[in-house]
Amino acid sequence: MILENSVKERPESEMLDRLIICPKCHTIHEKVAIPKGKSALCDTCKKVLYHYDERVLDHGLALGITGLLLFFVSNLFPLVKVEMLGHEQHVTILSMVFSLFENGFYVVGVTVAFMVFIFPLMILVDYITLSWLMRLKKGKQLTKELLILLSKLLPWNMVEIYLVSILVALVKLIGFMQIHFGLSFWSLVLFVILDTYLSKRIHMGELWELRHRIYTYG
Amino acid sequence: MVDKQIDPSKLLRCPVCEAVNIDREGDVYCHRCQSRIFRNPKLGTSRAWAFLLTALILYIPANLYPILVSERFMAREGNTIIGGIILLWEEGSYPIAMIILVASVLVPILKFIVLLYLLISAHFKKHRYTQVDQHKLHYMTEVIGPWSMVDVFVVAILTGLVHLGSIRVIAGPGATAFVLMVLFTMFAALSIDTRLFKERGSHGRG
Ligand SMILES: [Zn+2]
Ligand SMILES: [Zn+2]
Numbered sequence: 001m002i003l004e005n006s007v008k009e010r011p012e013s014e015m016l017d018r019l020i021i022c023p024k025c026h027t028i029h030e031k032v033a034i035p036k037g038k039s040a041l042c043d044t045c046k047k048v049l050y051h052y053d054e055r056v057l058d059h060g061l062a063l064g065i066t067g068l069l070l071f072f073v074s075n076l077f078p079l080v081k082v083e084m085l086g087h088e089q090h091v092t093i094l095s096m097v098f099s100l101f102e103n104g105f106y107v108v109g110v111t112v113a114f115m116v117f118i119f120p121l122m123i124l125v126d127y128i129t130l131s132w133l134m135r136l137k138k139g140k141q142l143t144k145e146l147l148i149l150l151s152k153l154l155p156w157n158m159v160e161i162y163l164v165s166i167l168v169a170l171v172k173l174i175g176f177m178q179i180h181f182g183l184s185f186w187s188l189v190l191f192v193i194l195d196t197y198l199s200k201r202i203h204m205g206e207l208w209e210l211r212h213r214i215y216t217y218g
Numbered sequence: 219m220v221d222k223q224i225d226p227s228k229l230l231r232c233p234v235c236e237a238v239n240i241d242r243e244g245d246v247y248c249h250r251c252q253s254r255i256f257r258n259p260k261l262g263t264s265r266a267w268a269f270l271l272t273a274l275i276l277y278i279p280a281n282l283y284p285i286l287v288s289e290r291f292m293a294r295e296g297n298t299i300i301g302g303i304i305l306l307w308e309e310g311s312y313p314i315a316m317i318i319l320v321a322s323v324l325v326p327i328l329k330f331i332v333l334l335y336l337l338i339s340a341h342f343k344k345h346r347y348t349q350v351d352q353h354k355l356h357y358m359t360e361v362i363g364p365w366s367m368v369d370v371f372v373v374a375i376l377t378g379l380v381h382l383g384s385i386r387v388i389a390g391p392g393a394t395a396f397v398l399m400v401l402f403t404m405f406a407a408l409s410i411d412t413r414l415f416k417e418r419g420s421h422g423r424g
Contacts, residue, residue, distance in 0.1 A: 012240075013249045019238040021231035026353040026412065028226055028238070044350060080379060087382035096378030103377060105389045111397045112374045115367065148251055151234045155408070158364050158371075164317075165371030171314045172306070172376070205236035208250055 017212075020049055020205065050206050057131045057210070063198050064128040070191040071124060075117070078182035079166065082173060092184065093117055115158040120195070123157055126150050127202070140215045147211065151204050163192045230256065230413065241413065262411035263337065269406035270333050276399035277326065284390035286373050291384050298392060299323065299369060321368035322396075329359050329366075329403050333410070340414035352415040359407045366400050 020029050022042040029049065034040050040049045053059065078090035093116060100109035130146045133139040166188075170179055228241045237250035246256040256262070284296030297305065299322050306315035332355050339352075373389045380387035 016229075016238045016240070016249065019229070020236070021229065021238055023231070023236070024354060024357045025350045026231060026415075027350065028229055045354065080375075082379060082382070084382050084385070089379055089382050091375060091379040096374050099378040099381075100374055100389060103388045105377070105394060107394045108370060108374060108389055108397050111401065112371065116371070144251065148234055148253060155360065155364075155404070158367055161364055161367055162371050165368050166375055168314055168317055168368060169372045169375040169379070171311060172372070173380070177382070203236070204234075208235045208237065212250075 017209070022047055022049060048200075048203075050203050051201070053201075056201075056206070057135045060127060060131040060198075060201075061135065063194060063201075064124055064131060067191060067194050067198065068124045068128065070187050070194065071121060073187040074184045074191050077184040077187075079185045079188065080170065081180040081182060082177045083180070084177035090182065115156060116162045119153050119156045120159050123150065123153050126153065127198070130207070134211060134214055137214055143211055143215075147204065147207055150202075150207075154199065154202070157195070157199070159188075159195055160192045163188060233412075256411060256413065262409050263340065263414065265409045266333070266337060266406045266411075269402045269409060270330070270337070273399050273402035273406060274330060276395050276402065277330075280392050280395040280399050283392035283395065285369060285392035285396060286376065287388050287390045288380075289384075289386040289388075296390055299396070302369075318369055318372075321365050325362050325366045326399065326403065329363055329407070332356075332359050333403070333406055336410060336414070349415050353412065356407070356410060356412065356415070363400070363404055363407060366403075367397075370397050370400070 018031055020031050021027070022029065022045060024047040025042065025045040027042060027044040029042065031050070032040065034050075034052045036052050036054065039051045041047065042049055075093055078092055081088065081090040097109050097113045097117070100106075100112065126146050126149055130143055130150065133143050133146075166185070173179060230239045230241050230246065231237075232239055232248040232251060232253065232255045234253045234255065235248060235251040237248055239246060239248055239255065241256075244258070245254055247253070248255045281299055283298065284301075285299050286297045286302060288295050288297070299318070303315050303319050303323070306318065336352060336356060370393055373393050376387040377389050
C-alpha cells in the first residue's frame with residue numbers, strides 16, 4: 001500500500017517534512033534555517049528541537065568510538081573495592097550480575113544486565129556503524145534498520161542512573177568499611193558524561209533527514 | 219507550493235523517526251520509516267490499562283517483601299523499601315534517604331497517578347488540562363520513570379559487593395516484584411496512544 005502510493009504522495013511527504021512536532025508538548029512548528037552551531041527551540045516549552053552541526057557524522061563517530069573504549073575499560077577492572085576486618089571484596093558490572101544469578105534473582109539480574117550492559121553496548125555499536133555507513137554513503141537499507149533499532153533502544157539505557165546508584169550504595173557502606181574507587185569507576189564517570197552528551201545530541205529526526213539527503217542526492 | 223491544505227489537528231508525530239504524518243482511518247504507517255506507528259487507539263488503550271493494572275498489583279509485594287536482606291553473624295534481617303528509608307533517616311543519612319524516597323516511592327506513585335489520569339480522562343473524553351499539558355505530563359512520565367530503578371541498582375551493587383567473611387547482603391523477593399513493576403509501568407507509558415489527548419471532535423473515532 002505504501003509503495004504503490006509513494007510516487008503520488010511525494011509532494012505531500014515533502015510538505016510534511018518541512019514541519020516538526022515538539023517531542024515534549026506536541027506543538028507543530030515549521031522548520032526554519034538556523035546558523036551553524038545553534039539550536040532551534042520550541043516556543044511553547046523551550047525543548048530543543050534540532051541543531052545545526054554540519055559535521056554531525058564525524059563528531060558522532062569520534063564520540064561513539066571514545067565511548068566504546070571507555071565502556072570496555074569500565075567493564076574490565078573493578079568499579080569499587082571494600083575492606084573490612086582484613087576481608088576484601090571488589091565488584092565489576094558483570095560480577096554484580098553473576099552474584100544476582102547465584103542467589104537466584106534471575107529477573108533482577110537479566111533486567112540489570114540489559115539496562116547497564118547490553119543496551120548501552122548495542123546503542124554504541126549501532127551508532128558507530130550508522131555514522132560510518134552514512135559517511136561512506138553505503139547501506140541504504142541497513143542504515144534504516146539501524147535508525148529504527150536505535151530509537152527503540154534509547155529509552156532503556158540507564159547507565160547514568162546506575163552511576164548515581166553506585167554512590168548511593170557506597171554512602172550506605174561508609175562507616176562500616178573502607179572504600180576504594182577502582183579505575184573502572186572513573187572510566188564509568190567519563191562514559192556517563194559522554195553518553196549523556198551524545199543522547200542530547202542525537203535527534204532521531206535529524207539523522208533521518210541526513211540519511212534522506214545522503215542517499216537521495218549523494 | 220502544494221495547494222492542498224493540511225488539517226493541523228490530523229498531524230501525528232512518529233515515535234520512531236519523529237517525522238510528521240497525517241492521521242488516517244485505521245492503521246497509520248509512517249511515510250519516512252514505514253513503521254506501523256499507530257493502530258486502533260482502542261487497542262493501545264486496553265494494552266496500557268493491562269500493563270498499568272499489572273504494575274499496580276506488583277507494587278503491593280514490592281513494598282511488603284524485603285528488597286534487601288543482610289546477614290550479620292548468622293542473624294538475618296530483611297528491609298522493605300520503606301523500612302530502608304526509615305533506617306537511613308534514623309542513621310542521619312538524610313540526603314540518601316530523600317533520594318530513595320523520591321526514586322522508589324514518589325516517582326512510581328506519581329507515574330501511576332499521571333497514567334491513570336491520562337487513561338481515565340481519555341475514556342470520558344473530558345479534559346481538565348489542555349492538550350499541551352497532557353502531552354507534557356506524558357513526556358514527564360517517560361523522563362522520570364527510569365529513575366525508580368535506583369533502589370534496584372543499589373541492591374544489585376550491594377549483592378555483588380558485600381560478602382565479606384560473616385557479613386553478607388543479598389537482594390530480597392521485593393526486588394523482583396519492584397523490577398517487574400518498573401518494567402510494566404514503562405510498557406504502559408510507551409503503549410499510550412498520544413492521539414487520545416486530542417480534544418473531542420477532532421476525530422471521528424476513539
Ligand atoms: Zn514544545
Ligand atoms: Zn517514522
